[in-house]
Amino acid sequence: MRKPNPDTPFDSPTPPRERGLLGTLANSAWPILLGIALAAALHYFWPLGPGWLYYKKVVLDVGIAIILAVSLNIVNGMTGQFSLGHAAFLAIGGYTSGIVTYYGSILLWKSTDLHGGVLGPGAWLFVFACLLGALVATAAGYVVGLPSLRLRGDYLAIVTLGFGEILRVVLQQTNPILSPDQLDSSSLKNWLPPPVGGAVGFNGLPTYTTLFWVYVFVALMLVVAFRLKRSSLGRAMISVREDEFAAQAMGVHVARVKVMAFMIAAFFAGLAGGLFAHESGLILRPLDAGFLRSLDYVIMTVLGGRGSISGVVLAATLLTVLPEYLRDFDQYRLIVYSLLLIGMMLLRPQGLFGIHEIWDWRPRWFTRKPQTRSPSNEKRGAA
């Protein structure tokens, strides 16, 4: 790894170039457009042969895990607030979007079958439902973020854990799902609490989750995460993580920063929840709001490294693919998996990449920096 330049302990010693709102949007737009193109390529060029459906499912799971882990990393890694309730946002997003697509499909098309292809009307209902689920999850993120103003460390972890467990118990008390012919004769009694299946789970949702939509949202997540990390809000989050009091003394609005971190993370977790709920071979259960599901993603962020987006992406991919690789170990699979986890944490206690990104390890010749950097920066600063 390169050593930091002692003259410039923090990057960008000059004030950032002024771009204006449109410039900023344009700068975010092209990676997203590229992401959409890649997602479409992935979707349309995916082979059809035997076995490829299985790999497709694993790649779908990887995408969803990336969204969840990277969003959790905004709270746990960047802001340093230890949350154990991330799966609760997933469940909120999943259940909300599930209600919209399931009952929406019945109202619109009289059945829960798929309606149209990857860009058909059904898929747009699904995307709308996912975004709605994400917004509801954001509201929940605001509520959960509030206690983080007074609590830290273990105490905050317990509050967030409690939130997930409460949600799990509440979801167990819900009404059975209404089938299309039951819908007409349903009364208010069937709708309060909502008919989302109770302890059995919310099954029978149309399976709109495709490679295209998952990786479009992965692209969105990654662009937001990288822009955030380099924005003033992101810097403020990192400063809160490093030293809350020092950050406050420097004028960082700690309360706002913490709540924002929770809300952004909850938005994307809710979005991933929508994808999760509509995936084939899955059933959304109250257990998905609970502690064990949250822990899956906490492990990914810890393994990836605090605040390292590429590290968390790598960890999410590894930890989703690894259990599938290890299937041949039969019932010893989880023992092998746990041993590998312990080994990785012993070798890299700071996470795979620590606080760095993967390209910090690129060879020197790969960058054009040392020679061209100073003059160009001066020019920019002057402009």
Add this chain to the structure above:
Amino acid sequence: MPRHVPSASFCVPDQPDWCSQVGAARMFSFGVFFPMGCLFASLLIGCGGGSSGDEICLGHYASLTGAQATFGRSTDNGILLAIEEINAAGGVNGKKVRLITYDDKGDAREAGTAATRLVTRDGVVAVLGEVATSLSLAAAPVCQENGIPMVSPSSTNTKVTQVGDKIFRVCFIDPFQAYACAKFAREHEALKANKAAILYDQASGYSVGLREEFAKSFAKLGGTIVSEQAYTEGDQDFSAQLTAIRASEPDVIFIPGYYTDVGNIAIQTQKLGIATPLLGADGWDSSKLAGIAGKAIEGAYYSNHYSQQDPDPAVQSFISKYKAKHGETPDALAALGYDAARIVCLAIGQAGSTKGDDIAAKLASTKGFPGVTGKISIDADRNAVKPAMMIQMKDGIPTYVTTIQPE
């Protein structure tokens, strides 16, 4: 939280401004191509599997680890025994049968992935699984969409086979089990119950379903439900619910839970001096029940899929063969796994092909199959119609009492 990270490391040092965009793009291509690379690698590593010329592959997904590991293990043992017997007798249509079992650790996401792998990569001709309803519900659409028949050995919730025409089961369903319990409570000599109380696990779909059906059947048969109390799996203290139940003076207490909780409930019932007989369902069936509850469970009744004391020679020979192979007494899940595997192999043999549609058609026409869990007929809803055994705990041994026939 521990702070291992050196201070003054706000961000990656030495990065010029343009890195943010280039980073995002590079990152994205990484996020897409890395998983793809992994998958290509696994394609090369993965064994061919599949139902090749001289063998027929059956798939099984089960909770071999996790909270319900004993269920999955028993079922798998039962299936293995059945397949060993079938192979010893020459296989199916002259081909050996091979079982591929994957663990789902009791997680719905893993159950779906395991089923997808079995169906689309390993090329199994039929899938067996799961015990828990929600896991069967996760995997069933995968089998249905790919046209591979799935037979659940022991998911009793009605929803499972409603997924589609390729989904079957070899156990009875919750409404029948609840009916059997209600009928037994109303009519058995020692009970003749007019008033029943229910103590159910609100976190389990299985328990909630049985509670509703039992309440319906019991009322239909002329009884009254005097109290309904809830607990959550893993609770330790049931005294509040039991005191409330005692105050309602029931003739029988119906507890549709799993054996771990039931053991604790029985002990606390005894401590509170409640002499009302306890009644339960197939979730009680475990050799560990007597160990947990001891004397407190004496005299309690439950419904089950089969009885170890059934004098039928087929049952007794199954039990002795199972003991010889796996070194323990088979529980109902093992017996159901055994029956499920035999029914599937019989259907494949009769169909004479390994096409999903042909096997499903033969499965649907199963009538009077002589299983160790009773005569099994598949009805129009692809559920098994079969009797339930009522069992009583006597001296720590589950003892056969009577059989309740389907309506």
